[in-house]
Amino acid sequence: MTVGRFLAGIGAVIWAPALERYLLLQRAASKDFAPGAWECVTGRVDQGEGFEEALHREVCEELGVVVHVDFIIGTTHFYRGSPDPENELLGVVYHCSLDTPDAVYPGVEYQAHRWVTYAEALTLLGEGASESWLGRVLARAEALRAGLNAALIARHRAEGIELV
Numbered sequence: 001m002t003v004g005r006f007l008a009g010i011g012a013v014i015w016a017p018a019l020e021r022y023l024l025l026q027r028a029a030s031k032d033f034a035p036g037a038w039e040c041v042t043g044r045v046d047q048g049e050g051f052e053e054a055l056h057r058e059v060c061e062e063l064g065v066v067v068h069v070d071f072i073i074g075t076t077h078f079y080r081g082s083p084d085p086e087n088e089l090l091g092v093v094y095h096c097s098l099d100t101p102d103a104v105y106p107g108v109e110y111q112a113h114r115w116v117t118y119a120e121a122l123t124l125l126g127e128g129a130s131e132s133w134l135g136r137v138l139a140r141a142e143a144l145r146a147g148l149n150a151a152l153i154a155r156h157r158a159e160g161i162e163l164v
Contacts, residue, residue, distance in 0.1 A: 005085070008045035010055045011076065011093035013141050014067060016101035021115040022138060023104065024124060025062075028111045033080055036111070038125055039134060044089070051092045052162045059096070064105040067096035068157045071148055073141050076133075094161075095141050118142050 014023040024038045043058030045051060052069060059067050076091040098104070106113045114124065121138050122129040129135040 007089045008051070008054075009076075009089045009091035010041075010043055010045060010051055010058060011073075011091055011137065012041040012055050012059050012067065012096050013073060013093065013137060014041065014059070014063075014096050014098050015070070015141070015145065016098050016115060018099070019101055019115050021101075021117055022121060022141070023063075023098070023101070024114050024116055024121060024134075025106055025110045026112040026114075028109055031109070038121075040093075040137070042091075050162050050164065052094075052160055055094055055096070062107055062109060064107075065098060065100065065103050067098050069161060070095045070097050070153045071144060071156055072161060073137055073144060078133075093137055095145060 015021070016023065023040070025041065027035055027037050027039060029035045041059050041062050043054060043062070045054040046057075049057070055069065056066065059065060071094070073093040073095050076089075076093055078089055078091075079087045080089060081087045101115060104113065114120075116124060118138055122135060125132055125135055130139065
């Protein structure tokens, strides 16, 4: 196998503690990849940028808000389109909290947004939701959020997760 370059990406699952809901975003119909699909904030890591820096930049660019990083949900490997090296991404998916859910202002990349419970997310995602990428991410977010203690989350918020 040829050794090549990988693109890096982030995912930000945003939780509003005051609402006890997750933010789902519907991709604009004009998007070249997965138009109309529901997702969390996603984006690429720019050259010279760390994962958490990219996460905060992407969330701010796409929603106009600043989030707290609570914990890592997991990593991901996928192709954005055909399985060619230029479409291959490795990513880190974070659980983030937002104190001011009313401040969210999705930009032109999205045609809709909704604050939903996990059960409502599965309904919104439709048939096969629990096996879909976002359905699996939300299921893991639910389990980790329920199992992690508040002191660890507070430490992540204060120090960050990325080792620099």
